Amino acid sequence: MSLPFYQRHHEHYDRAYRHKALQSTVSQYQKETKSKSAVYAQGSTAYARGSAAYRHASASDFSLDSSAAYSHSSSAAYSHGSSAYDLESAGYSYGSTAYDHSAARSKRSAAYSLDSEALSKSSAAYSHGSESINKLAAAYRLGSEAYSLGLKDSNLMIEDQSYKMSPKAKRAKQNLVSEDKENEATDYSVPIFTGREVSISGITDTEEERIKESAAYVAKRNLFATGEGVSVSKVAKSTSEEKHHEKKSRKIAIRESAERVALKKTLEETQAFHKKLNQDKLLHAPEFVIEPRSHTIWEKQNVKFHCSVAGWPAPRVTWYKNNVPINVQTHPGKYIIESRYGLHSLEISTCDFDDTAQYRASAMNVKGEISAYASLVVKRYKGEIDASLLHAGTVSMPLGFGVTPHGYASRFEISFVDKFDVAFGREGETMSLGCTVVISPDIKRFKPDIEWYRNGVLITPSKWVQMHWSGERASLTLTHANKEDEGLYTLRVVMGDYYEEYSNYVFVRDADAEIPGAPGAPLDVQCLDANKDYVIVSWKQPAVDGGNPILGYFIDRCEVGTTHWTQCNETPVKFARFPVTGLIEGRSYIFRVRAVNKAGVSLPSRVSEPVAALDPADRARLRSHPSAPWTGQIIVTEEEPAEGVVPGPPTDLQVIEATKNYVVLSWKPPGQRGHEGIMYFVEKCIAGTEDWQRVNTEIPVKSPRFAVFDLAEGKSYCFRVRCCNSAGIGEPSEPTEATVVDDKLDIPKAPGRIMPTRNTDTSVVVTWTEPPDAKELVGYYIESSVVGSGRWEPCNNNPVKGTRFICHGLVNGEKYIFRVRAVNAAGLSEFSQDSEPIEVQAAIGGGLLHGVCPELSGKAGGLTDRTTSWEGMHESSQPIFDTDALLKCNAKFNRDTLRSSSDKLGSTGDNNTREMVKDAVTSAPQKVAAKQASKSQPRDLLTLEKVTKKKDTAAPSPPYDIMVLESVRDSMVLGWKQPKVTGGTEITGYYVNYREVVDGVPGKWMEANIKAISERAYRIQNLKENMVYQFQVAAANLAGVGTPSLPSQPFKCEEWTIAVPGPPHDVTYTEVRKDSLVLLWKQPVYTGRSPIAGYYVDMKETEAKEEHWRSVNEKPLQKKFLKIGGLKEGVSYVFRVRATNQAGVGKPSDVTDPVVAETRPGTKEMVVDVDDNGVISLKFECDQMSPDSKFVWSKNYEPIEDDSRLNIDTKGGKSKATFKDLGEDDLGIYSCVVTDTDGVSASHTIDEEEMKRLLALSHERKFPTVPLASELAVEILEKGEVRFWLQAEKLSGNAKANFVFNDKEIFNGEKYKMKVDQKTGLVEMIMDKLEDKDEGTYTFQLQDGKATNQSSLVLIGDVFKKLQDEADFQRKEWHRKQGPHFVDKLGWEVTDDCNVMLKCKVANIKKETHIVWYKDDREIMVDEEHDFKDGVCTLLISEFSKKDAGTYEVILKDDRGKDSSELKLKDTAFADLMNEVCRRIALSATDLKIQSTAEGIRLYSYVTYYVEDLRVGWVHNDTQIRFTDRVKTGVTGEQIWLQINEPTPQDKGKYTMELFDGKTGHKKTVDLSGRAFDEAFAEFQRLKQAAIAEKNRARVLGGLPDVVTIQEGKALNLSCTVWGDPTPEVSWLKNEKSFVSDANCILKFESGKNVSFTISTVSTLDSGKYSIVVKNKYGTETSDVTVIVISVSGQTDTVQGHDQNNITVSKKKKTTTASKRKEGEKKDFIKPHVEEIIATEETPDPNEIPPVETEKDTKSNQRAAKMTDGKAAVAEMVPQSTESLARQGKKPLEKKP
Helix, strand or coil, rough: HHHHHHHHCCCCCCHHHHHHHHHCCCCCCCHHHHHHHHHHHHHHHHHHHHHHHHHHHHCCCCCHHHHHHHHHHHHHHHHHHHHHHHHHHHCCCCCHHHHHHHHHHHHHHHHHHHCCCCCHHHHHHHHHHHHHHHHHHHHHHHHHHCCCCCCCCCHHHHHHHHHHHCHHCCCCCCCCCCCHHCCCCCCCCCCCCCCCCCCCCCCCHHHHHHHHHHHHHHHHHHHHHHHCCCCEECCCCCCCCCEEECCCCCCHHHHHHHHHHHHHEEEEEHHHHCCCCCHHHEEEEEEEEEECCEEEEEECEEEEEEEEEEEECCCCEEECCEECCCCCCCCCCCEEEECCCCEEEEEEEEHHHHHHEEEEEEEEEEEEEEEEEEEEEEEECCCCHHHHHHHHHCCCCCCHCCCCCCCCHHHHHEEEECCCCCEEEEEECCCCEEEEEEEEECCCCCCEEEEEEEECEECCCCCCEEEEECCCCCEHHHHHHHHHEEEEEEEEEEEECCEEEEEEEEECCCCCCCCCCCCCCCHHHHEEECCCCCEEEEEEEECCCCCCCCCCEEEEEEEECCCCCCCCCCCCEEECEEEEEEECCCEEEEEEEEECCCCEECCHHCCCCEECCHHHHHHHHHHHHCCCCCCCCCCCCCCCCCCCCCCCCCCCEEEEEECCCCEEEEEECCCCCCCCCCEEEEEEECCCCCEECCCCCCCEEEECEEEECCCCCCEEEEEEEEEEECCEEEECCCCCEEEEEECCCCCCCCCCCCCEEEEECCCEEEECCCCCCCCCEEEEEEEECCCCCCCEEEECCCCCCCCEEECCCCCCCCCEEEEEEEEEEEEEEECCCCCCEEEECCCCHHCCCCCCCCCCCCCCCCEEEEEEEECCCCCCCCCCCCCCCCCCCCHHHCCHHHCCCHHHHCCEEEEEEEECCCCCCEEEEHHHHHHHHHHHCCCHHHHHHHHHHHHCCCCCCCEEEEEEEEEEEEEEEEEECCCCCCCCCCCEEEEEEEEEEEECCCCCCEECCCCCCCCCCCEEECCCCCEEEEEEEEEEEECCEECCCCCCCCEECCCCCCCCCCCEEEEECCCCCCCCEEEEEEECCCCCCCCCCCCEEEEEEECCHHHHCCEECCCCECCCHHHHHCCCCCEEEEEEEEEEEECCCCCCCCCCCCCCEEEEEECCCCEEECCCCCCCCEEEEECCCCCCCEEEECCEEEECCCCCCCEEEECEEEEEECCCCCCHHCCEEEEEEEECCCCEEEEEECCCCHHHHHHHHHHHHCCCCCCEEEEEEEEEEECEEEEEEEEEECCCCCCEEEEEEEEEEEEECCCEEEEECCCEEEEEEEEEECCCCEEEEEEEEECCCCEEEEEEEEHHHHHHHHHHHHHHHHHHHHCCCCCCCCEEEEEEEEECCCCEEEEEECCCCCCCCEEEECCCCCEEECCCCCHHHHHHEEEEEEECHHHEEEEEEEEEEEECCEEEEEEECCHHHHHHHHHHHHHHHHHHHHEEEEECCCCCCEEEEEEECCCCCCEEEEEEECEEECCCCCCCEECCCEEEEEEEEEHHHHEEEEEEEEEEECCCCEEEEECCHHHHHHHHHHHHHHHHHHHHHHCCCCCECCCCEEEEEEEECCCCEEEEECCCCCCCEEEECCCCEECCCCEEEEEECCCEEEEEECCCCHHHHEEEEEEEEEEEEEEEEEEEEEEEEEEECCCEEEEECCCCCEEEEECCCCCCCCCHHHHHHHHHCCCCCCCCCEEECCCCCCCCCCCCCCCCCHHHHHHHHCCCCCCCEEECCCCHHHHHHHHHCCCCCCCCC
């Protein structure tokens, strides 16, 4: 069955669907739902319309009652059935069945109607309607059965009915039209289903079903829409009803009645059944009844997860591992997934450590999805094996048990028997390689894994390679050998965590050419850079050219699935790469290559792997797989196609390859291209011209790659590319630089001097030097020739990449010469010079002079078998081995710490009985150095010549310190130290001899190895158990084999059984400095009974005793190196290392040679460098190199093998390690050692922080930026101009700037004034005015050579508005300043006199400039013109107070204009000013003084002037004074006082006056105590008595004038008032003489205060000076009046004292007594014209005598004035206190002088 649409791209989810036995309930449900939903969505309308047609037809012959009854039942049937069926269309399985049944019944009904020939058209119409009813009843009946299965509940039915059906579908309208209204619009509506959980329509199983469903729907729709077979006639209507007539037979009527009864019964039964539905069986989301539980198991055991899920429809369960779906098909036999009756299980067979993960079971149906999680932990067994487990029936034994070196099966041995030798084959032949594998002991439960490798790459079965494992023998068959199959083949047998290998070489020669003299077939055809219509095909040139030079190559292509080959090039191409164009997008192709020379064309090469012509992005998507299943949610995003968008120009156009025949262009698609695909046109022109020609004139290319042919060799061309789509052709890209049509890659030069050395009886090792300036070398071809034959034969047919190769298949005893040629894509180099002749013989013992090379061995991760020899090794298959490999017992190594099988070395079948340990540290750096040097530069030929001259070299000195690293029953592992003298060249190998020692007597020396070993560790096998042996070692170099070492100590060959590990070995030191060094060592060969847990490093001074050893580290080290610091300069140290495991610390290693902590002269450290292109590299220099010195780079003190991360370049005494892409994988310690020197080395640590720093610096160098001193800023100039500017720290003369506004470049012009100053780095742009359209983003882009930078400024919104307002303001200010103007606006200051001065500073004034002051728009009159001295205008306001608040304005004006400045002194501004005024007033206050008064003591201080805003407070002895009638405060004028009436001793103390100005307080203090108080109190008593006396003394209050003039004969009457306490005595004087009353002169004194003086008739004798004297005990006062009598004869008038007609009164100054005058003088401190301000309200004293004023206005006084002679009689005023005046609200009068 087909998969659902959402799973067709993810077939791995539901492969189980393809097996019928695995179809779950939900699978069946989904299948039926998807097909049914489409059927009913289309068909239900047809049923409904058929029902309506039936009602319409049957109504014509029925009565109204019967018609109504039938209509009710049938419409009920329709409505109920339609609703039920509508819900069923949401996705259940019986819709199609209903359709089939109804169709069958329709046929029967139609047949019945046809049998009745007498039926009219009406009966036919009824038959058709009845047929519809039959369909509906059958559909509903079957739908009810489906419903009874528990698929829907009644509530959901009601809910979904309205939700899924369109409104018109539910109306009971006539949907059938008559024939005469055939063309009118029908009220017909198709139900629309919008399901929340309804499956998407169209998800059917096959296309055939969809076609059937569509046909059925169309047929039904046409049937009911046309009304075919139904005849309806309309008759006249009555007023009450409309009648329809249709002829029916009795048989039809009876049948209709029976069907109606049956349908009604069915409906009743269905309704009754719905009431009994079980709610638990309705739709609900999945839920886990039993969740899977987690497990922890041993390796190789099986595990099974179980879960149980409830839900309806039955959920589908999917299993995941770490959120990735488990695909059973991709892991056959690994996973078993079962689902039975709601119980789901996942079984995992033979679990390994990789199965440790989190597993998830996901259950899903239409209602939702739920997941449950469980974890699986797979443990590896590390302890002893329980023997009972080996026989367990159900539990699989962990494979690791059988192979652990310390467990039960540690005695298992893997050996190879009947091994394959070096093999020679021919192209097209079938070759077979095989080995018999012996595993001892043989346990059937443990099966080995067999793996085959070619040149270190794992081989997988294919049509070219077949593998077989019989249980004993492993074989590999090359069904059709090709030269690509040539290489080193390795068989790896894996037992758990350990493995054993065997390797040998396979040669494949060319097949016989079809044409004599034709070249050999090319090889290794590959497809590179595949795209939509383009691919690059590359190959390797053959070694055999047939005796004639190869002229070129033909490339053929074939579309996958066909057998038709098409030649891609018309003329042969010499370059071994060729771009093939014209491919069809989406199709796959294979390619082959044929070589051609003069003789003819070669056989075709092996075909390439198929390649699809696809966009790389599409190819990547196809390769990727989803990581999660469908979640039930499908999101489809549809984008409107961008019509009419012409694509932009391509970018990054460049020439990626240029040869004599073609040029390959590469570019990137444009960013602007719309949503449709684009194609390209390529144009070319000769450099220096603009004559562009289109290359692909007919068909545009689809790929962003293109090969241009037909170019003239030697000429220079430029290229450009245009994009095109349906909208048109876009603008061209930037042209490329001029490209010369010529081969950029030159044919390499010939390799250097060839040196053959002996190897075996049939092989010779050939070494050579890399050709100078070689680029992109593919490898080398080696040829050999028997001396004198003149015939050359190829030694290899697949190029080797190293500079060393073992030539096999030679004849023993013959002399051969050799030559080598290099290969790259450009071609084959010339042959090197012929080598010296060499006789083919085995290199044995000391006879090996030139046959030992350091590259003969390397670390393979384990030990080779006993019979492994070292013949047949080829540089092409040799990796550079790790220096820190660990020696393991029985040749079994932990796979986690080992390299792949490519690290293993092979043999040619020589049956040696010894085995080498390939794991020492000495030669590995040499091998690394050789590889690194070969990459960086060719070997110096002069150096080689020096090496080969024996006079410049000597044999090395003997090795020393031989020790046993491991011992077992029949073998021992030896270790030793390198000779101290190497003989001027590097050590090429070692020879080990051994002898038996029986009872102390040594036997004969025997050779342990025939072939030199390059490591300083070696396993000697086939020894005798419990036998004692001695060993000696000799070193060899190019000069020969040195003197053997002294015999070692006797060692017994017995199996070590100690639990602790053996000694580490090969302990060396490097990077010696004055205070530190780095110590390196290798892991012990014998690890004890448990794995190594770490290492301890011990040190002591060389001369110190053994007890002075101390550990450097407290905790065991996991790594095998340590930087030891804290050394003393000049002190010699020795070191050793101990290994530890669970059992304890093992035996220490041998002690290192003494080393002195010193930094040698000329020592240089490693330098990290980042060049201008951002390339990060480590540099190290050495000026102490010898001719043989090499730079050896290491990471974490392990030689760098992986050159994919690092490029090493060495020239002379400088070496550089360049990182290709520095990342987290490159973190570590990088060290460099220079060989053949006195320990020259250095290191540099790259940690995460250093990496971030280097990457940041690299990015800065790679993409340099122009450093900015300041970012882009904006400022407003004086005239309102806007200046944008930035400043770079430094600019060259070539620097330029681009100015961009809102992504559009702007240029210098009328609006913008731009300037770039390279000297100062200033870049600026000035705009005259900022308008609204200038809102946006401004960007300055700088480019100075390669460096770029930009800075942007966003001016939008409030920021722009503010800047615009500021510019407008500044422009107005500039215009304002062209006339008189204010520099400083109007302000205020308070003078020292506490006056307020308004001031402003003006500029640009002249003599005619006027200044006018205003307050509240009223001009202030100023007495004098202002002279504008110093440009300052002032207005002084004295005694500033609230009345002065307001708005002040000053205006400057002349003929040039005017300017104004306004100052508001209101509210807050006025309050601030008053605070300052109050502060100044408070500061002007004088010190407090003490004054005594008649009322008490007064404390006072004077201020400049007083204002009400100044708050005054008084404090007595730190307590605030509460004011009363006795203690009060007030202000009189400028005096602020505190009055203490009637002081008492309690009033003594310290008094403080506090003045608060609104912000701060000011204090004045006086001490009123002691003498000060006594003196003041005494003075108060005195003044008080004086005041009493003054108050009660006798006095004349008023009434008497100064002068009285009267005519003779008149009557004179004077009166006055006197006062005194006690009542004074009154007497009169006339002319200073006593005067008494008589008849003419009557004197009266009444009521103690009224005094009168009466002369009834005056005469001239009465003229004179009269004085009234009043006297009591407090004093006497006299008042004088002068009477002048004028003689007038004959007239006598009686005149009263107040008759103004006769009396002239003149006032006179009153006189007072001396005491009075004195008291008046004491009151002179009271200043006149000042009102008193009293702080407290006081009630007047009732005993106080009110003062009496002069009665100036009384009539009597007026009359008296007339009677006097120019004098007026006035009453003297009694002096009163200031206090009483204040109470009366009057001012005290100042005495006139």
